[in-house]
Amino acid sequence: MLNPNERIPCRIYDRASDASVAAANEIAGLIRQHAASGDRCVLGLVSGSSPVNVYNELVRLHRDESLSFANVVTFNLDEFFPMQPFELQSVSRFMHEHLFDHVDLPESQIHLLDGSLPRDEIAAHCQKYEHAIRDHGGLDLQLLGINRAGHIGLNEPGSDRGSRTRMITLDQITRTDAASDFFGAENVPRHALTMGVGTILEARRILLLAFGEGKAGIVKRTVEGFANASTPSTFLQDHPDVTLLLDEAAASNLMRVQSPWLLGDVTWDASTIRRAVIDLSDSTGKAILKLTDADYNEQGLQDLLAAHGSAYDINLRVFRHLQSTITGWPGGKPDHAKQAGDRPGNRDDIFPKRILLFSPHPDDDVISMGGTLIRLVDQGHEVHVAYQTSGNIAVFDEDALRYAEFVEEFCQQFGLAASGLDELADHVDTFLRNKKAGQIDSDQVQNIKGLIRRNEARQGARCCGVRDEHLHFLDLPFYQTGRVKKSPISDADLDITIDLLRRIQPHQIYAAGDLSDPHGTHRTCLSVILQSCLRCQNEPWYESAVVWFYRGAWQEWSTHQIEMAVPLSPQEVERKRQAIFKHQSQKDRALFPGSDAREFWQRAEARNAETARRYDALGLAEYAAIEGFVRWDGQSGVEL
Structure with missing residues (x-):
């Protein structure tokens, strides 16, 4: 039954993976239904991060449960222009890598918009695409994603409800959102080909996927707002058979979640x-x-x-x-500092503690919980920081070139032996000066960029007082692709993480619960940590372990969610800022800034100050800043 405050039916799932499986099962059921009737099933498909697990599940159903795609015809929503089919960012390559190459779908039944055509042939190509959809009887089901501006396909705000397949100029929000796929917003094409809103709305059934905190605002506008051209997704309200599949984070701004008492019992x-x-x-x-x-x-x-x-x-x-x-002792108190009425939960019978802070990228530790990190070290705990990935794709080419030139000239000036250094410098110089937009870096360049991030991480941690021997660079294999698209989590990722947990046997584990980073590394890294913890949960040392989630780089915890609030003094805010400044490759302009144009230190300070302001407004003590944490319940979020 449709919620009276919602103009589009929504299904909310605990995890994005659950929603993806539900979507895949519906698509599989439709394919089988048409096959049983001897008909073709015409699917409208979408690229991007949201449908990846849908396609993974469809591939599994084909492999393990004999789901055949022989009767399927596909039409994809959009394509950047200009774009060659073999390029990393092309929809054609995405679909082949994630679905087409793994199932028995005949190539002749695949339809893709062609971004490689000359501009003067585009109008005819788009018209031909429309005719092909009609010739196949229209779309039986259209799968959609959604961006922060509310576009469906690549129909930007202002698109007409009756619009058809065409070329469109992309707005800044769309190009910023796509920056992570193109290694910088400046490399994102300014145009694209897309099915029109009218074309999409003619599909007999529509499923829209939206996952993560970053989609919560646009989901609310789409579902509870009024239909208007400035938010094309709201036109879905007029469709007779559409459903939004949401995880809890994407649904968090809906009234039934945010203020259910206004809707009934x-x-x-x-x-x-x-x-x-x-x-x-x-x-x-x-x-x-x-x-x-x-x-x-x-x-x-x-x-x-x-x-x-x-x-x-x-x-x-x-x-x-x-x-x-509120606690100034995030690791618990020593005996001399204990008072009656102290908050429970930090195992004050163990002091000092072994602390293990997992940082997905080399700067998340200081950006998201740098003040708490400083506090833990200053209060005498044994603090370890584990950097889960190299972060090498987030380094600008000119920085890599500058470092390579410095090492070469340093060796030359001081007469140091450097076998192969000239050859390496020549390779880096030649490769980067001739590098095409979106091209994967060579192994040598990736290594240089990784070393830049590693050195910055070391300097940032030292600024917080962490000892060098307590820094662990894990370089998890899932990340080592050289591109934004990463590999699935493997046993190798878990083995590395479990080995570290068993060696340190921490009493407190800190993990990034911020799932809105532009290319999903936080989400994957968190899943690795939680799966590893579950594998260790029956070991004696784990009995005293507590897992805390931090945020800060992309989102902040709401006040009602926070279970540990660590207040920061003005001096600690300044010291945290200096630690963030050590990450020079991310200073001034980050390669993947996401939707927030501010520098990371500015975001962190503003969010910490806002959390403190909210506590003050509620009538609690006034602080300069607060870092908030949520305790893991021991089960949820493992498969994100």
């Missing part, structure tokens, strides 16, 4: 009460302890009062919880 557990009271405090501009029964009644929270007593009692309960999250 709810179960008032501790989390929902906390969210409602914080929301009430924000909307009224009052500190929690100043909220009255009248405030609750006027904001539709009469049921909460009826079930849990007076405003005073509810206020006090929520306030005390929030107060208990």
